[in-house]
Amino acid sequence: MSDTVEVIVGIVGRAHGIKGEVGIDVRTDEPDRRFVPGAVLGREGGGSELTVESARDHSGRLLVRFRGHPDRTAVETLRGTVLVVQVDATARPDDEEEYYDRQLTGLRVLDAVGAEVGRVADVIHLPEQDMLEIRTEAGPRLVPFVRALVPEVDLGAGTVRLADVPGLLTDLDDTPAEQPGPDAAPEGDA
Structure with missing residues (x-):
């Protein structure tokens, strides 16, 4: 069994502006830890790693700039990239009521x-x-x-x-229709 496991932390979205910032579809509960300047992120399926140069919140959206991707044209090539990190396979959230x-x-x-x-x-x-x-x-x-x-x-x-x-595990379609009891009045004109 491996000591680490690959975890998806985000997906690269559209470029923002012309200075190389890109929106991230965050897939982690720890974006402040995963997207800090200097953080190294892998690409699902391989490929060169990406190093976070800067990260900031913009209207509820995480914008990240990666080293080596200085402008809009360079960062557009990353669109759709699934970002991953290796984490300790036995790591648990701090709160014992939470789970990954x-x-x-x-x-x-x-x-x-x-x-x-x-x-x-x-x-x-x-x-x-x-x-x-x-x-x-x-x-x-x-x-x-x-x-x-x-x-x-x-x-x-x-x-x-x-x-x-x-x-709890049934659909409404799985529930049998309620059947009239033996004393029920027949439907129709009374």
């Missing part, structure tokens, strides 16, 4: 009684909250990654446990 996506992806998903119901396929970051995409026999399902619905994450055992919430 790479730690959750692939974990077995257990229901409230401990039966395996699927695997975590992905972690989706939405503005409102994070969602776990769970691959089940019935297809992919999304579960909000909140303590009320996912009360237990056990990295050592390789599992996440779901709360006992009826319908």
Whole structure:
């Protein structure tokens, strides 16, 4: 097993202005750590490394300038580049209630009684909250990654446990239509 793992931290977007700045689609919770001047970033799939010359926030968007890319023309060649770093494979966030996506992806998903119901396929970051995409026999399902619905994450055992919430892994289409009881009045004209 490798001591490090490659992690995506951003994707190079459009050039900004004429002085070599480029917008970054940030894919890390630690942009202040990953995009500091002097930081060296790899390219997914290989290629020469990129060194951050400067970084700044502009209207909620991260703008970065890379050494050796002094103008708009030079930086446009980087558009779409997936930026990666090597991190310690055992590294954990400072808060024990937080997890890196790479730690959750692939974990077995257990229901409230401990039966395996699927695997975590992905972690989706939405503005409102994070969602776990769970691959089940019935297809992919999304579960909000909140303590009320996912009360237990056990990295050592390789599992996440779901709360006992009826319908948590079913779609509306999977739920049988409500059938009238034996005493129900027939539909139609009365």
